[in-house]
Each structure stands twice: as C-alpha cells, then as structure tokens.
Amino acid sequence: MDLLLEGVRQALTLVLAGDSEIWAILLLSLQVSGSATLVSLATGIPAGAALALARFPGRSLVVSAVNSGMGLPPVVAGLFVTIMLWRSGPLGGLEILYTPAAIIVAQAVIAAPIVTGITLAAVQQVPAEFRLQLLALGASRVQMVWVVLREARLPMLAAVMAGFGGVISEIGASMMVGGNVKGQTRTLTTAMVLETGKGNFEVAIALALLLLVLVFLVNWALTSIQQRRAF
Amino acid sequence: MGIRWLGALAVLLGLAAAAAAQSRVVILATTTSTQDAGLLEVLVPAFERRTGYTVKTIAVGTGQALALAARGEADVAFAHAPELEKKYVAEGRLANRRLVMVNDFVLVGPEADPAKIEGEKSAVAAFRRIAAARARFVSRGDKSGTHTLELALWRRAGVEPAAPWYIESGQGMGATLGLADDRRAYTLSDRATLLALGRRLTLKLMVEGDRALLNVYAVLEVNPANGPRVNAAGGKALADFLLSPEAQAAMRAFGADRYGRALFVPVAGKTDEDFK
Numbered sequence: 319m320d321l322l323l324e325g326v327r328q329a330l331t332l333v334l335a336g337d338s339e340i341w342a343i344l345l346l347s348l349q350v351s352g353s354a355t356l357v358s359l360a361t362g363i364p365a366g367a368a369l370a371l372a373r374f375p376g377r378s379l380v381v382s383a384v385n386s387g388m389g390l391p392p393v394v395a396g397l398f399v400t401i402m403l404w405r406s407g408p409l410g411g412l413e414i415l416y417t418p419a420a421i422i423v424a425q426a427v428i429a430a431p432i433v434t435g436i437t438l439a440a441v442q443q444v445p446a447e448f449r450l451q452l453l454a455l456g457a458s459r460v461q462m463v464w465v466v467l468r469e470a471r472l473p474m475l476a477a478v479m480a481g482f483g484g485v486i487s488e489i490g491a492s493m494m495v496g497g498n499v500k501g502q503t504r505t506l507t508t509a510m511v512l513e514t515g516k517g518n519f520e521v522a523i524a525l526a527l528l529l530l531v532l533v534f535l536v537n538w539a540l541t542s543i544q545q546r547r548a549f
Numbered sequence: 550m551g552i553r554w555l556g557a558l559a560v561l562l563g564l565a566a567a568a569a570a571q572s573r574v575v576i577l578a579t580t581t582s583t584q585d586a587g588l589l590e591v592l593v594p595a596f597e598r599r600t601g602y603t604v605k606t607i608a609v610g611t612g613q614a615l616a617l618a619a620r621g622e623a624d625v626a627f628a629h630a631p632e633l634e635k636k637y638v639a640e641g642r643l644a645n646r647r648l649v650m651v652n653d654f655v656l657v658g659p660e661a662d663p664a665k666i667e668g669e670k671s672a673v674a675a676f677r678r679i680a681a682a683r684a685r686f687v688s689r690g691d692k693s694g695t696h697t698l699e700l701a702l703w704r705r706a707g708v709e710p711a712a713p714w715y716i717e718s719g720q721g722m723g724a725t726l727g728l729a730d731d732r733r734a735y736t737l738s739d740r741a742t743l744l745a746l747g748r749r750l751t752l753k754l755m756v757e758g759d760r761a762l763l764n765v766y767a768v769l770e771v772n773p774a775n776g777p778r779v780n781a782a783g784g785k786a787l788a789d790f791l792l793s794p795e796a797q798a799a800m801r802a803f804g805a806d807r808y809g810r811a812l813f814v815p816v817a818g819k820t821d822e823d824f825k
Contacts, residue, residue, distance in 0.1 A: 404620070404622050405621055405622055405776050405777050405778045405779070406620060406621060406622070406776040406777060410777060410778065413778065415622075416576065416605045416607065497605060497606070497607040498607075498608065499605045499606055499607070500590065500593075500606065502605065512584070512585075514723065514724075515581065515585050515721050515722075515723040515724065516585045516586075516587065516723065516745055517585075517723060517742075517745045517746035517748075517749060519749070
C-alpha cells in the first residue's frame with residue numbers, strides 16, 4: 319500500500335516537475351498510437367464499409383477472418399512485422415526497424431482489424447431499407463455509402479476508441495519492433511516493463527498512472543463528441 | 550521546370566542524407582542485465598558524444614542478442630555467455646571476441662534454507678544438495694547468459710533438474726527473483742540485479758565467491774558477410790570504445806554511489822586464461 323501511495327506521489331512529482339524524459343515518452347506514445355489509429359481508420363473504415371455492403375462468394379470467410387483479427391495478439395503482429403523489417407527481410411531496405419515508424423506499422427496492423435470489424439457491424443446495423451430508399455431517391459452509390467457511414471458514425475467512434483485503446487496499451491509489438499531504445503522508441507508500456515525489471519516500482523507505477531490518465535482523457539474527449547451527437 | 554528539378558534534387562538530397570544518417574546508426578544487441586543495472590545509460594551517451602554515432606540498444610537475453618548479431622540484425626554484441634560466444638566465433642559469424650568486464654553470480658535462497666547450502670564454497674556442491682533435497686529452484690529458462698551458466702552448473706553437478714521442484718520462469722532476472730522470493734525458492738542471479746532489487750526481496754545470499762560463478766562480459770563484432778546492411782565500422786567503434794580507458798573507468802566507478810560498492814570490474818586486455 320505504501321508502494322502505491324509512493325507511486326502516486328512520484329507520478330505527480332514527475333509530471334508536475336516537467337521531467338523531460340517522462341514527457342518525451344508520453345508524447346511519443348501518443349504520437350505513435352495516434353498515427354497508428356489514423357492509419358487503421360484510413361484502411362479499416364473503407365474495408366469495413368465495403369465488407370458490410372458487398373456480397374461476394376467467400377464473404378463470410380473474410381468476415382470471420384476480420385473478426386478473428388480483432389483478437390490478434392500484439393506479439394504475433396510484432397513478430398511478423400519484425401521479420402519483414404529485418405535487414406535480411408523483404409522490407410529490410412527501408413531500415414525502419416527500431417524506429418517509431420516500425421511501431422506505427424505494427425500497431426496499425428493490430429488496430430486495422432478492430433476498426434474494420436466495428437465499422438462492419440456499425441454499417442450493417444443501418445437497415446437495408448434505408449439504403450434502398452437512398453438509391454431510390456436518386457443517390458449515387460458513393461453518396462449512399464457516405465450517408466450510411468454518417469448514420470453509423472456513433473458506433474464508429476467506438477471503433478476509434480477500441481483501436482486507440484488497443485494499441486496504446488499494447489506492449490508485445492512495441493517491444494519487438496521498437497526495441498525500447500531510450501529516447502527513441504521507449505513508450506509508456508515498454509518503459510514500464512523496463513522500470514519494473516530494474517526494481518524501480520515507483521516509476522513503473524507512475525508510468526502506469528500516466529497511461530491510465532492518458533487513455534481516460536482520450537476516451538473522455540471521444541465519448542463527449544459521441545454523446546453530444548447522440549441527442 | 551526549374552522548380553520541378555529543384556524538387557527532385559531536394560528529394561535526392563533527402564534520400565542521400567537519410568542513407569548517410571543510417572550508417573551513423575549502430576545497433577547494439579546486449580543482455581538485459583547491463584540495461585537493468587543502468588550501466589548502458591552511462592556508457593552509450595558517452596560513446597555517442599565521442600563519435601557522433603547514434604546507438605540503438607536492443608536489450609534481450611544473451612542467447613537472443615548473439616543470435617540477432619549472428620544474423621546480421623545487429624552491428625555489435627555485448628554478452629555474457631562465454632561458451633555460446635566461442636561457438637559463434639568458431640562458426641565465423643561473430644569475430645574479435647574481447648573481454649570487457651566481470652562481476653559475479655550468486656546463489657540466493659529462502660531464509661529457511663531447506664537444502665542447507667548457506668556458506669557452501671562450491672556452487673556445484675550446492676546445486677547437488679538442492680537437487681538431493683528436491684528444494685524449489687527457479688530457473689530463467691530463457692537461454693540468457695545466467696540460464697546458460699545455470700545449466701552448465703547442473704551438468705557439472707550431474708543432475709537432470711526436473712519439475713515439480715524445478716520451476717522455469719521464462720522471464721528476466723528481476724521477475725525471476727520476484728518469483729523465487731514468492732515461492733521461497735533458490736535461484737541463481739547476477740549480483741547487479743540482486744543489488745538493484747535487494748530492498749524488495751527477502752531472499753538471502755547463500756553461495757558466493759566460487760570461481761565457477763564468475764560472470765564474464767565480452768564484446769563481439771559482427772561479420773559483415775552475415776547479412777545486408779551491417780554497419781561493421783560502427784560496431785567496431787563501439788567495441789573499441791567499451792575497451793577504452795574512459796569506458797573502463799566508468800565501469801569501475803559504476804554503482805558505487807547507489808549500492809555502496811562497484812558492480813563491475815573492468816578487465817580490458819585480459820583473456821579467458823586469466824580467469825581459469
């Protein structure tokens with residue numbers, strides 16, 4: 319119990335004193351996971367919408383694959399992205415392993431199925447009659463999809479939250495492809511593992527609290543947008 | 550037209566700069582113990598200031614660190630598993646193995662000491678007694694330098710350790726000490742990590758000072774033929790730096806302020822023969 323209180327005290331001290339290393343880690347985590355979420359939205363929303371509206375043979379297989387992908391273990395994504403980005407791997411020429419770019423790639427791979435799956439579900443719950451009506455009123459196919467997506471925007475904010483929450487709290491992939499390099503690829507979660515290994519439990523608790531506050535603030539912002547639009 | 554050419558030129562310059570920047574990056578594959586103890590946070594910035602290289606330190610178990618370097622995924626390896634290191638050197642995948650520093654391993658265990666090994670001088674004899682008593686022992690089980698030494702000690706003791714008394718944590722030294730503490734078990738630890746975690750543990754020091762428990766750290770350079778894009782020059786620069794008087798002095802001083810005693814003894818210039 320003393321340890322927890324000490325952790326809280328240390329967290330406040332670190333943040334309020336503007337500890338530059340902590341702030342840099344916080345900022346990097348936010349940038350990396352934010353970028354990864356954006357990439358996953360850019361790919362996941364069109365993919366989810368297309369899957370929801372299209373009918374083709376083998377569709378249920380693809381949908382099942384996406385739904386399984388929502389539970390993709392980060393360490394699996396990390397392993398494959400690492401092998402791709404190794405100097406000896408197919409994308410080795412990019413030389414981005416152990417850089418923030420590599421973490422963004424891995425996290426986008428983790429978040430994309432989450433966004434795709436939730437978009438798919440959100441678009442599908444818009445009644446089919448509504449789509450038919452739009453087309454009957456003379457909307458083009460693109461206009462129809464756009465209106466349907468707008469109709470599904472509230473549940474789709476949940477996709478943003480789930481995607482971001484999934485990657486900012488993820489550790490396996492960040493550790494593998496980022497390497498936890500001090501000042502370069504050290505994120506909140508990898509720093510937490512390191513500090514625990516070093517026996518600096520207070521710092522680890524401080525980092526944990528920062529992560530929780532960060533996730534809460536982001537979700538609070540998204541939720542307030544969602545709930546405001548809901549009425 | 551002119552603007553387009555300028556744009557193309559800017560892109561080319563940017564690519565060239567990026568390529569040049571890459572050869573200034575050195576990937577160091579090393580063991581977790583050097584990072585957990587905080588030593589690298591002293592050495593790496595000094596090297597970067599001195600040479601202008603940027604170091605990416607990948608701290609993993611020694612087994613993985615050597616494997617990464619042998620694949621050419623790192624430029625230099627800093628490890629502590631002499632037998633494994635010599636194997637890679639013999640295969641020609643790693644080269645120029647040089648001793649950097651030593652410290653020691655210690656055998657720790659629960660206060661009750663069920664195998665009655667406290668004060669035993671020989672680590673091998675202590676291991677034999679633990680096995681005979683079927684007292685709980687936590688192993689790293691992760692091919693780290695510590696794990697490699699532990700397996701060598703079991704072999705020398707003529708014991709095939711097995712469940713239920715033999716527990717494999719599969720984790721780093723810190724987590725393994727925590728598990729041993731919780732299960733009231735014996736475990737083998739490097740002294741640096743034990744000191745770093747000491748205040749949280751109830752484990753007692755049981756066996757220390759045996760020659761067999763010497764922990765020898767060496768630096769190895771990577772054969773550029775191992776894979777594409779190996780920065781051999783950068784790797785050699787970092788290896789040379791670890792053996793420089795500046796780095797060796799930093800190792801000698803490291804830990805004295807925090808733990809009241811130095812954690813490592815620098816040994817540049819010595820060979821395995823000196824520690825037989």
